Amino acid sequence: MGAEREFTHTTTLPAEQTYDAVRRVVADLGYALQGEDRAQGRLVAQTPRSALSWGHLLFLAVEPAADAGSTLRLTVTGVTDAPRALMDGRKNDKPVAASSRPSRPPCPERPRRRGPATASGRMAGMTRISELWRYPLKSAAGHAVPTLGVDPWGLAGDRRWAVLDPADDDGLVVTAREEHRLLLVRPEPTATGLRLHAPGRAPLEVTTPTAGVGLRPVRVWRSRIVAADAGDEAAAWLGAALGRTVRLVHLDDPMRRATNPAYSEETDRVSLADGYPILLTTTASLAALNDAVLEGAGPDGAPESWPLPMTRFRPNVVVDHGAEGAPWVEDDWRRVRLGTHTFRVVKGCERCVMTTLQPDHERGVVDRGPEPIRTMARIRRFDGGTWFGVNLIPDPLPAGAPPVALAVGDDVEVLAAVPAGGGPPR
Template sequence: MVRPYAWPVSTMLSEIWRYPVKSMRGHQLTEATVEPWGLAGDRRWMVTDADGSFLTARELPRLLLGVPTPGADNGLRLHADGLGDLVVPAPGADARERTVQIWSSSVRARDAGDDAAAWVAELVGADVRLVWLADPTQRPPNPAFARTDDRVSLADGYPLLVTTEASLEALGGGFSMRRFRPNLVVTGSKAWAEDDWRVVRVGGPGGAVFRAVKGCPRCVMTTRDPDTAEGGREPVTTLARLRRFDGATWFGTNLVPDTPGAVVREGDVVEVLEEVEPGAGPLR
């Protein structure tokens, strides 16, 4: 049963992360605007193969070494050690538009051109293209966990991911939160409390309100060092021991915004407006 909950005011937003290019390195922000499909500028770019199927660091680990910096008018500056920087303007209306596949969704995206494709190809050692999602209203999340008018950009499944410092500490092992690629990191909660959240507000009355719609099953990407892209067995091995449900390992909770246009800021109070009784594990 969902119930309201008076959350301690010491629970705060400690970090905000944005990932301009899917699977490339993220960067930390002090504040961000919330759009219906995620944080402004989050995962609007993506790497695909020549046929338009999405590619991530699961298949191409060296994508993690690409450092995208947002530029003017939705453009990017791409950087990686050993490669020259490349400025990539957001493709205009006259750019080649392609149908691209991300999981079960097909969306129309604009190709960023041959120079951008060549830069990313040199980074990852494969024939790839870089595309930009000009229209982020195309793609609905899984209807089993979302409303018909919800939307998501090029994130795996949902607009935002929240994690908590307490859960990372409970996991042990000294893992970096960067392995889990959250958008929002919360401090001051109990470990695994995010499993039970259903409605969360960041920033007090008038702040950003989110529905917590589904837990996040974790994949091989978390086993890649975010600085070197080298692989291993952790933290999935530890997660499997502590957080294995329905054949998957879980860390973090997916969010859908209900107040687009709101701004979240580092240090904002985080309140859980509705939650369920603890103990059931993540929504799945």
């Protein structure tokens, strides 16, 4: 390790972003928040493999920027033993003079409820949900939520809408794999449907179509179903945003689509997601991947996009093991309890070109690079594919049971696992 030195990192955020939004920004950088003092406007974070901290304690202050009312300043201070060339090369990072060394109060421990050892050998309550994400429109932008209901076919409202190619007789769904600009479309759920946003275009209100009316054929991979067309105005708006002729559809009956029977049960269902109801990832695995990206970067140093944010992998549930968490343990899980409900871990997630795409809504462009596929091909290759995250299917609720919801902070307990080392279920 190199000699420790101090650093600061400052960025600006929209003022309307609350502490929860700041939490998401911090999580995207790979940090785990350990505590906060809202009265002092300070959050405390720590990570074993952070791009900035290199395993050391960080302190974050949120304050009004010069143009108070429009932006906030998020300032990160801490100590790192990362190479000076790496730290000095990061945007907005600068060394702190020794005379201005910030005081570092002890990091408050997050309270944890310990329980009996699980099948994975962990203690129940040591692992928690750190983020929940919903993607109302398939392949478009997602948004983080503090809590969300669980349906048999996925999280409530997740991927019930999709864009399709009307020239295809089967109604092939258009995804960001081939139409990168879809990632710039931001769907906002409303009481009556969706509000669509895209750079350079006025928002459009879309009403959820009447169930069973105006049904069109839809094809998602090998699944062939029907869904309700959302009308000409929505089609024209999206066509202008994407530069091609498309239609917008809503899956009015999510019980129509079955999951892959090779990895699931006959009664399992899924929305318009690629294959399974819920995708789970872990912060420890992202940190390990970012470490591997840096290790393989060579003399040119880390790529501009480093550290890779979790949003590249479009998860529904992000799990944080805490400082002691090991990467890739989710490969071995076969049944888990999230909050109060149980889920089967049925298959890993084989990754594609979408993980290499980074939308920039301010510039209205989607940037692309070789990572993380290049690094995952080196450290996460199984059966010719690259893998990150695992797919879950919720267990059926007993008759008469109340609806189930997940929330950020819910405990995660591993109920069944296989011996480590075999890679993801596939």
